[in-house]
Amino acid sequence: MKDFLIALEYEGLTSRLKRLSDALLYSTKDLYKSEGLDIEPNWNLIFKLLRDHKEMTITEMSDALQFSHPAIVKIVNKMKKQSYIASYCDKDDKRKQVLSLTKKGYQYMKNLEVYWQNGASVVEDLLVDSPNFLEEITRIEEKINQLNYKQRVLLKLNKE
Amino acid sequence: MKDFLIALEYEGLTSRLKRLSDALLYSTKDLYKSEGLDIEPNWNLIFKLLRDHKEMTITEMSDALQFSHPAIVKIVNKMKKQSYIASYCDKDDKRKQVLSLTKKGYQYMKNLEVYWQNGASVVEDLLVDSPNFLEEITRIEEKINQLNYKQRVLLKLNKE
DNA sequence: CATAGTTATGTAACTGGTTACGCAAATATA
DNA sequence: TATATTTGCGTAACCAGTTACATAACTATG
Numbered sequence: 447m448k449d450f451l452i453a454l455e456y457e458g459l460t461s462r463l464k465r466l467s468d469a470l471l472y473s474t475k476d477l478y479k480s481e482g483l484d485i486e487p488n489w490n491l492i493f494k495l496l497r498d499h500k501e502m503t504i505t506e507m508s509d510a511l512q513f514s515h516p517a518i519v520k521i522v523n524k525m526k527k528q529s530y531i532a533s534y535c536d537k538d539d540k541r542k543q544v545l546s547l548t549k550k551g552y553q554y555m556k557n558l559e560v561y562w563q564n565g566a567s568v569v570e571d572l573l574v575d576s577p578n579f580l581e582e583i584t585r586i587e588e589k590i591n592q593l594n595y596k597q598r599v600l601l602k603l604n605k606e
Numbered sequence: 607m608k609d610f611l612i613a614l615e616y617e618g619l620t621s622r623l624k625r626l627s628d629a630l631l632y633s634t635k636d637l638y639k640s641e642g643l644d645i646e647p648n649w650n651l652i653f654k655l656l657r658d659h660k661e662m663t664i665t666e667m668s669d670a671l672q673f674s675h676p677a678i679v680k681i682v683n684k685m686k687k688q689s690y691i692a693s694y695c696d697k698d699d700k701r702k703q704v705l706s707l708t709k710k711g712y713q714y715m716k717n718l719e720v721y722w723q724n725g726a727s728v729v730e731d732l733l734v735d736s737p738n739f740l741e742e743i744t745r746i747e748e749k750i751n752q753l754n755y756k757q758r759v760l761l762k763l764n765k766e
Numbered sequence: 767c768a769t770a771g772t773t774a775t776g777t778a779a780c781t782g783g784t785t786a787c788g789c790a791a792a793t794a795t796a
Numbered sequence: 797t798a799t800a801t802t803t804g805c806g807t808a809a810c811c812a813g814t815t816a817c818a819t820a821a822c823t824a825t826g
Contacts, residue, residue: 448670449670449672450655450671451651453649455740455762456730456733457650457654458731459653459733459740460631460647460729461651461671462743462747463626463627463630463743464628464631465672465673465752466623466743467620467624467626467627468624469750469754470620470624470755471620471624473754473755474756475757476756477756477759480756487620488621490617491610491614493612494614494617494652501632504630510608510609528729536691536741538638552681562715564762564763565617566615566617567762568615568750568755568758568759568762569616569619569620570616571749572750573616573746574751575745575749576742576746579742579743580615580619580735581656582736582737582738582739582742583622583623583739585625585735585736586624586626586731586733586736586739587609587612590626590629590630592608594629594633595634595637596632596634596636596637596640598728598731599724599728601720602727602728603720603721603724
């Protein structure tokens with residue numbers, strides 16, 4: 447059966463992006479599960495952020511990833527429960543929670559590297575016939591950041 | 607603050623796809639809400655499917671859109687509750703539910719056309735500097751359909 | 767033609783995001 | 797310095813998908 451979303455062209459793109467990202471997400475979860483790994487999707491982002499920055503707050507992470515802060519809170523709390531992350535209260539600003547990887551976190555990260563490397567290599571393979579993809583999706587992200595979908599549609603509607 | 611996901615290159619793509627598709631999804635919902643429209647994301651897909659095919663079953667829709675069947679069931683049930691869709695039991699196969707748009711459904715669809723047209727036009731604008739995007743994402747979808755992310759990573763792991 | 771397997775659909779539980787709201791701490795201002 | 801505003805973060809409720817499981821109806825086969 448023909449793929450209706452693809453046939454829709456411009457009108458199908460949003461749903462295709464969701465469909466593709468869901469497929470990758472669930473497949474990643476499935477991989478972790480079948481490998482018996484104690485990690486969830488996007489923990490890798492937090493691991494890498496803290497590997498590169500040593501210490502960060504929730505807000506800084508939410509800024510760097512451009513995720514809502516509750517999303518970060520949820521991930522971080524799970525990682526704390528597994529003792530991959532520790533935190534202390536910033537003494538200059540008591541609202542802030544300063545997060546960093548524990549020794550256990552650093553050690554566990556070593557086990558994950560092989561999955562990250564092969565994962566990146568898979569993405570590279572997926573993109574090999576799509577050499578402009580990364581560049582072009584970056585441009586789309588930039589546009590959406592400047593003026594979101596709703597604003598753009600409203601602008602068109604009001605011009606009529 | 608620099609975008610960490612973009613800096614991650616291959617390792618950030620999956621999360622960027624989700625981030626982008628979520629941004630579009632929530633912005634679409636926001637648009638519908640602020641316009642007072644009685645419609646949810648992806649209802650448009652069902653409307654269009656039934657506009658083009660008159661009658662379809664759950665499984666046919668799930669096939670055409672490549673969504674899981676429970677996803678279709680949920681959407682269709684909501685649209686039935688609003689009387690945009692009616693159904694009858696297939697007399698040759700009593701398991702099947704034959705779905706079609708009601709008169710109310712067709713009428714309501716007319717109100718939506720202007721949003722669909724402008725939405726498509728917005729997507730066109732978003733893609734104007736990304737002329738290869740649609741073609742290249744199609745190739746990525748094809749690859750994932752042939753061998754999913756998990757399978758690809760496992761293959762690489764086992765080769766080591 | 768009885769029964770084993772397959773298919774269509776429904777339902778439950780889960781997931782990983784979001785928005786909305788609240789509060790305490792910090793900052794700006796009158 | 798009292799008060800208004802902003803900021804950091806936590807929690808609740810929601811949302812649109814998924815997988816897993818159940819059931820009834822159809823199909824194929826010994």
